Amino acid sequence: MSELVKKPVKITETVLRDSHQSLIATRMPTEYMLPIIEKMDQVGYNSVECWGGATFDASLRFLKEDPWDRLRKLRDGFKNTKLQMLFRGQNILGYRPYADDVVETFVQKSVANGIDIIRIFDCLNDLRNLQATVNATNKIKATEGRGHAQIALSYTLGDAYTLEYWTDMAKKIEEMGADSICIKDMAGLLVPYKAAELISAMKESTKLPIQLHTHYTSGVASMTYLKAVEAGVDVIDTAISPFALGTSQPATEVMVETFRGTEYDTGLDQNLLAEIADYFRPYRDECLENGLLNPKVMGVDIKTLLYQVPGGMLSNMVSQLKEQNAEDKYYDVLKEIPEVRKDLGEPPLVTPSSQIVGTQAVFNVLMGERYKMATKETKAVLRGEYGQTVKPMSQEVIDKVIPGEERITCRYADLLENEMEKLESEMAQWKQQDEDVLSYALFPQVAVDFFKYRQAQQEKVDMTKADTANGAYPV
């Protein structure tokens, strides 16, 4: 028997970010994470993904936690493991394009508080929207030796998205100065043999390491990883079993076992992974009992291959429709989504384009007439403010939604004045740390509500007497 040439596949664990974002609307609190991170730190993961837009938003909005504080606590506990975050390019962790000074400051503060790997994507795959983040990361790396800029291409299907498109993008990413590439398959659209084809082609067009991120939504994800690993992918994203499958990632233990004894053997300790799974299992049961984990997002939904809806978007949409007492419109909205997507130039569906397309689709269905009402974000996309789409947008929709308005073709951030000073002056009364300005920049209203809550807590105000509706707390 010939000696195997070892090419261990590396694992990024997602349970602290995407996995709970996709399954339980990002509601896992920090206190639930902390007791297990010492054990997770011993596994030898390539990285642990733990931070991103939704974790940031949900921390402030629902959990009343400071996301920066969460990051610092995780950094304290993870002594050997790289921490990874997801970054929405020029949109940072928010829903609108920001000026470059905000992007740069956010990158600095993310690394300063503990992030090692920044996975940067743009919802339209417009690379112009990623350059400022890559530059900011490289600048820190040059001075502090920490920071890794990974550019993620949002994977999607459509006429324009050929093998040539992807390999051409890979070359451009290398030229931009990124450290690695991720194929980010938000909805589980990448099927096994296509993955082999895609990874092989990309491996030929770039020397950068390639990481694959997918979701189990359509049921093929584990097989997709198998074929991608055989084709030479370097890293895969998985979730520990109690928070795997459904709209989340393939299970970590399953992938580890799959490659055991082969040239791709991860070398990870299955007993240690079992202990980590034991820790998360009761929390999964709790989420099932209190309804946070909806069985609807746990099965195989082959329709995602038709509608191309990412996991996080699905669980949000279910709760959006529930609030409107319109759960019966679920499949109508799912059908409207690809239509809206086509109108908007066939972008990938990933935050914020997924929310923009999703919300517009909900409006189109609930109003009974398409584009009777358009959100301000839909209008901005049509004006070109989010960037260039691979295909042209519908002229008919442009004429209906933004009649006579000017549209732009440059990088939108080039039109923006620096913002940090203005943002800081707006929120000065609440500032307790530099990072607060950035929280405010991303989610102004939510951040101020949180700052008020934080202040009330610090002053030991009786919250039962607080007038939360008006944001007034007795002091």
Ligand SMILES: [Mn+2]
């Ligand atoms: Mn994802």
